[in-house]
Amino acid sequence: MSSIAIEVNGVAQTREVEPRLLLVHFLRDVLGLTGTHVGCDTSQCGACTVLLDGKAVKSCSLFAVQAEGRSVTTIEGLAQDGKLHPVQQAFWDQHGLQCGFCTPGMILSACELLACNPSPTESEIRAGLEGNLCRCTGYTNIVKAVQQAAAAR
Amino acid sequence: MPERLFGASIKRREDPRLITGKGQFVDDVRVPGTTYAAFVRSPHAHARIARIDASAAKRLQGVVAVYTGKDLVDGGVKPIPTGWLIPNIKIPAHYPLATDRARYMGDAVAVVIAESPYVARDAAELIDVEYEPLPAVADPARAVQRGAPAVHDEAADNVCFRWQLGDKAATDKAFAGAAKVVKESFRNHRLIPNAIEPRSALASVNPGTGEVTLWLTTQNPHVHRLIMSAFVLGLPEHKLRVISPDVGGGFGSKIFVYPEECVVTWASRALSRPVKWTADRREAFLSDAHGRDHYSDAEMALSEDGRILALRVKTIANMGAYLSLFAPAIPTYLYGTLLAGAYQTPAIHVDVTAVFTHTTPVDAYRGAGRPEACYLLERMVDLSARELGMDPLEIRRKNFIPKEKFPYQTPVAVLYDSGNYAAALDKALESFDYAAFRKEQEQARKRGRYLGVGFSTYVEACGLAPSQVAGALGAQAGLYESATVRVHPTGKVTVFTGSHSHGQGHETTFAQVAADELQLPLEDVEIVHGDTGQVPFGMGSYGSRSGPVGTAAVYMGTQKIKEKAKKIAAHLLEANEADVVYEGGKFSVKGSPGRFKTFGDIALMAYLAHNMPKNLEPGLEAISFFDPGNFVFPFGTHICVVEVMRDTGQVKVLRYLAVDDLGRVINPMIVDGMVHGGVAQGVSQALWEHAEYDENGQLITGSFMNYALPHADDLPSVQVGRTETPSPVNPLGIKGAGETGTIASTAAVSNAVMDALAPFEVRHIDMPLTPGRIWEALQGR
Secondary structure, eight states, rough: EEEEEEEEEEEEEEEEOTTTOHHHIIIIIIIITSSSOOOOOOSSOTTTEEEEETEETTTSSSSSGGGGEEEEOOOGSSTTTBEEEEOHHHEEEEOOOOOOOSSHHHHHHHHHHHHHHHHOHHHHHHHHHHOOOOSSSTTTTHHHHHHHHHHOO | OOOOOTTTTOOOOTHHHHTTOOOOOOOGGOOOTTTTEEEEEEESSEEEEEEEEEEEHHHSEEEEEEEEHHHHHHOOOOOOOSSSSSOOOOOOOOSSSOOSSSTTTTTTEEEEESHHHHHHHHHHHHOOOEEOOOOOOOOOOTTTTTTOOOOOOTTTOEEEEEEEEEEHHHHHHHHTTTEEEEEEEEEEEEEOOOOOOOOOOEEEETTTTOEEEEOOOOOOOOHHHIIIIIIIIOGGGGGEEEOOOOOOOOTTTTOOOOHHHHHHHHHHHHTTSSSEEEEEHHHHHHHHHBEEEEEEEEEEOTTTTTEEEEEEEEEEEEEEEOTTTTGTTTTTTGGGGGGGTBBSSEEEEEEEEEOOOOOBBBBTTEEEEEHHHHHHHHHHHHHHHHHHHHHHHHHHHHOOOOOGSEEEOOOEEEEEEHHHHHHHHHHHHHHHHHHHHHHHHHHHTTTTEEEEEEEEEEEBBBBBHHHHHHHHTTTOOOOOOOOOOOOOOOOOEEEEEEEOOOSHHHHHHHHHHHHHHHHHHHGGGGEESSSSTTTSSOOEEEEEEEEIIIIHHHHHHHHHHHHHHHHHHHHTTSSSSEEEEEEETTEEEETEEEEEHHHHHHHHHHOOSSOOOTTTOOOOOEEEEOSSSOOOOEEEEEEEEEEEEEETEEEEEEEEEEEOOOOOHHHHHHHHHHHHHHHHHHHHHHOOOOOOOOOTTTTTTTTTTOOOOTTTTSSEEEEEEEEOOSSSSSSOOOOOOOSSSHHHHHHHHHHHHHTTTGGGTOOOSSSSSSSHHHHHTTTTT
């Protein structure tokens, strides 16, 4: 077992974990943060996307021990003081989700996309979300949501 | 009075939890003491299971149990049944774990239960299965050839059933006298649904009552409970509670009773421990029911001036290794019945041979039979136009069923409810300048750019299904829907619906219907679904039935509530019931709006009950079962514009326009979203997705690395438009919206690509229209 200290959504977490424990399972099963989902096993779908020191990463492709000493933001940590993050608000306003399973990862990828490129074109949005799969929306309203969030910044 | 909610694009009530990580999917459910299941799956498409040695696995610390197919049979587990019968169908036993032979790659042969999911997987790897590989056949056309390996001893020729529909003699006669006969063969290839949430099951026994609670990714929890309890596990139905919480997409794949939930439920009882299983994506590829997989030969007979005289179709449909729950219905009643499409074809005959192969079972995937019919028919219409030198729109208009002819009896058994096909086409052409496009296309060709336009003027059948019709067609159950409307003493309302939402937004749309009818604010209505412990009964959601059947049941329930409330109001207002009106949430006597009782006043009295009309029971609750008299038949025109790259064979979708007639629409925003997503799945079948087996039955597209699910940068934004022809089949005039996009779009895209390739005289290329296939077709041209 390895001892790790990770800041998750602003709270310091110290745990003993198996070295092979994936970060996504640490978040879901150890901390109970089940908003981060697992949709594949080849790091294609992006449902498990979280922010690691502000960068979008696929938490199924990292061991929890690799996040030692770092800061993780999950979907549960995005809204502040009960107020939705502009990207969350935009997904709601634009009907950017249907089943909602890919949504946490999609929202966090969109957050990073907008952090890197505050006013992306439609094709930049589509390219920027290339690492996240959605099977319900055909992406039409996800693009609109990211456009709204960009305009709201 | 609140504004009318029906027809308003109200933001979804389920979203706040889903965008903040507070949704609860099955894998998110936590029960203390849970153990975890991992399945051992056959790497061979066909093999005799000679021996299973689990000794090393059992020695691993944390392993609780290992079970094989024999253990389950000894434990009383019965085969999983099929819910739709065809005359002379062969139904081989489908045990949850294979007992003698593995019959497809991924067929489960053993299961490990362990204290953690990691240990369960470790142990599954330690199980030593001795297989004796046998010859396999994956291709349905090869499976019916002489000498092909048999999947089941009881079907030595691999034929599961043969089925025909239509007047063969009339069809043959029409062909004999036709000026023109157009022929083509089509391969409608196999797909894998790939809802982003993998299937998951968690079973837990209450030791005090013996009740089993099963949290399950299902589109129809009551159907699961009925089949698992009555047929597979022999567990009393009232001792099994199935809860389907938030479900991450289904597209049909979460309708069926699968081996894994049967094993997990059985094991939780055997061990008196909660048992959970969640598929990984590799397992989803191997074990979720696949879709499509047809070979068809089609012939269309036409007059010289382009009137369609007859259609003859022969189809071989792949059932996979076992018959999944609804599998027999898909290439028959949901396929052959749609071959008339939007056209007045006087004679149609279809002949279907359903075959077993050593592949994952095939069942309903979004559209289910109807996309196969629409693709074949709309391609044949385009090919006919080309051979007759006609414009693709001219031939369509010439053959459309005119609006005066509805209800319209087709030669393939169904009665179309209502329609106005020309109006949908006209509406689409308002947003697409066809003449200008043809000019642009001509100019572009001169510059070596190849643009194409494709039309799909489709009809589909949904709102599954009228019980009488379904029963006559072979369904082992009618497909009505139920709703319970419970008014609480304070006048707040809970609606329990048998429909199930896995992305459709029922908590919003069903509340819109109920709140409107009861004249209450939306906040006063809660929708409960997906729990057999709360909802009395339900058939669930598939076949675009939640709107036309599920909300209709809610509507009926609210009418019963209003009737009873009116009796109480009349009593309290000391008036004749006939003189009482309900407006703006208030009951008053006609002509005296000042004297009234609110809905809340009536609800309270219904439960306080000290001043009720004589002979009226206390309480204010109603259950309704809505069983429609017919299917509903949405229709529309889809237009796709593509560019094909001459040198690489690459296809770029430049524009996609969908004009659909879905009858009346409860929430346009939500319906638009369904169309977007449906179109994406059809475009994706036309261009990219393809589940491929090699000649040994190995699935060679078994992950997202080699099965091309579209990304955001592959797809265009979809433009949506609508016409509105209410359906007379249900009281709300709804036609159903979940599948039209997928049904119409493969033909629109394929027709567009073939139009782009017309200068090269390429007549037809089977889907998926990958760069490789197009490039190959262009060689030497």
